Amino acid sequence: MKTGARLGLVGVLGLMAACATSQKQVVTMPSEGVLADAALARLAQAAPPPPVVGSPQDQADKAASARYVALEDGDRWLLATSHAEVRPPLALQHFDCALGVRLGSAETPALDRMMGRIFHDANSVAERVKARQSRPRPIADDPQRRPCQVVSTAGRNSGSYPSGSAAVGAAYGEAFAVLEPDRAQAVRRIGHQIGVSRLVCAMHYPSDVAAGEAIGQAVARDAAVTPAFQADVAAARAELAAARRSGLTNPGCVAERDALATVLP
Structure with missing residues (x-):
């Protein structure tokens, strides 16, 4: 581990929190997105079910998740701690480096509104899929496993499939790609890394993240054509x-x- 990088990352987490509270007003999350209920239902219905317990995919998921224990307390773990916040406006600062800006240095009500609606729709679809079946999280399957964030008992026992955070991260990446096409690859990478962080955090399995990302991409694609x-x-x-x-x-x-x-395990 590079000590300088680790200390720098600890510092940036504090800077991000300070920036959100001192330079931007807290935005009330929208009670609705841009997609109609029928569209949300259609996207949820298109999502496949989670791997069957004990299936080769389920076993591969659990083996992959166990390898991520090696990253605990390292730089990637600290970044995953930051990525646990996916609500705008603070979460939008995950894209600062990819965008080459410091969000919070200017007022961004339209951007916050747009991404708040994207959050609503991506999360809504993920929650509808979760309601169909319940897959335990890694930290529920293994009560000794450490999450990289504070998790309540209800959160520990909540559904793992699909990853709502991965859905939101991927949707943000696609939305930023529409806004800044020249930086599309960079912002999509960060959207993907938000999903990877859920593996590092032991909050989701790889199949959960992959399904979440597919949902986020589909939501953003449909949202982008709405008035x-x-x-x-x-x-x-x-x-x-x-x-x-x-x-x-x-x-x-x-x-x-x-x-x-x-290097991921």
């Missing part, structure tokens, strides 16, 4: 441009780069 999303695009792009003109960037980008370079 509500398109109405926010121009304003959100202008807000990102204003943040870039501030000249401020996230001081934790070097630490993030080092953490993302961690």
